[in-house]
Amino acid sequence: MANILDSVDQRTQLVGQNRLELLIFQLNTSQFFAINVFKVKEVIKRPHLNILPGSHPSVCGVANIRGTSIPVIDLRSSIGMRSMEKNDECNIIITEYNRTIQAFLVGQVMNIVNMTWKDIQAPPEQVGPNNYLTAITKIERDGMQRLVSILDVEKVLAEIIDYNIQISDEVLDKTIVNQLHGRKILIVDDSSTARGQIRDTLSQLGIEVIEANDGMKALTLLKGWCDEGKTVTDEILMMFTDAEMPEMDGYKLTHEVRNDPRMNDLFIALNTSLSGSFNEAMVEKVGCNRFISKFQPDVLVDVVQERLREVLGHAPNYSS
Structure with a gap:
């Protein structure tokens, strides 16, 4: 799945239609999660990770990808679930957010789905203000309608990286x-x-x-x-x-x-x-x-x- 992204010209066609592409994955649970493909640079099997002493508990190490050191965040741990086990089948999703490159450790990466933003709904108010979702949607899977949680990656990163709001x-x-x-x-x-x-x-x-x-x-x-x-x-x-x-x-x-x-x-x-x-x-x-x-x-x-x-x-x- 390394070549997961289409060309810029192809991707721009989605914009005028109020559409998006979601990368669907699991965190070694039955739940389905997603992020927008626009944020994804590459998906690969979990490489060797070098441990960073003193790093945030959700940062499980650094991967060397073609000469570039990329911090890897355990996505399960960062949203309040049990950390990934070493023997779990894992992939990393390499992303670009806020001008920085980071990777997220996930379980099985399923597929890409093309959807309209009208099919994307805000999370129910009952989940409370501290959830890690920006939206939810449904996809057809194995003859069933399955709920997909679209993650608020900005919230995840803000809890790991100290964003300064000081004005110079x-x-x-x-x-x-x-x-x-x-x-x-x-x-x-x-x-x-x-x-x-x-x-x-x-x-x-x-x-x-x-x-x-x-x-x-x-x-x-x-x-x-x-x-x-x-x-x-x-x-x-x-x-x-x-x-x-x-x-x-x-x-x-x-x-x-x-x-x-x-x-x-x-x-x-x-x-x-x-x-x-x-x-x-x-x-x-x-x-x-x-x-x-x-x-x-x-x-x-x-x-x-x-x-x-x-x-x-x-x-x-x-x-x-």
Whole structure:
């Protein structure tokens, strides 16, 4: 399964259709789990792992893959289950999140399924706020409908890596920073961890944050303001949206906003753990103003300040 990914050109075709591909796997239990294929670089059998003394308990070692040292995270352990056993049949899924490469130790890797985001649902509220899911879905397997848990990898990584939300003094524009106080920004992300990171960063500047956990909820909110006769750009300074979300992804959300003349001038920044030329191509295709790879507090603040300068009339307009 090493060549699990298609070409960028083929993958971009999914975006306009509000579709995604999921890599389905197990953690040596009967449960099915998934992550988006866009995050996956490679799937291989578990290699020899070198132990890292003093590392996080969920980091089971480092793999040397073609000369590159890649930390390997025991996914079972990191979501509160029993750790993988040495004699378990295991694979590693090598991924790229937030500009870093890491691998996850899993059990059997099943297959890739192509789905629509409308088939992806938020987890039931009864599971509580501390779960490790961003969404759930169902697939047909052995003549049965099987539940698939889509993991919140950003939450997993945030509990292992200490993400700093401190804003550097040199980033702050003293001529306008005070005018950010009381401004409102819409954050759209299915990961509560990701929303919290952005909220905690921007709140240091006195910015009020409005949150939506999927693209459909965000679009409903925006259209509701328009239907009430409100001007969207008076309600919010800008919108940060993730790419991957249940029901409607960030690309489709941006497309819908750009095709509604009542709000097509809204400044939209795609803020995602996906990275590379694929997202740059998508930003241009759907009409986002900026692309930001998570999680970079200084870059986040810089984009907000640039947008405010544009609103105040003394900055060049960002366009794709």
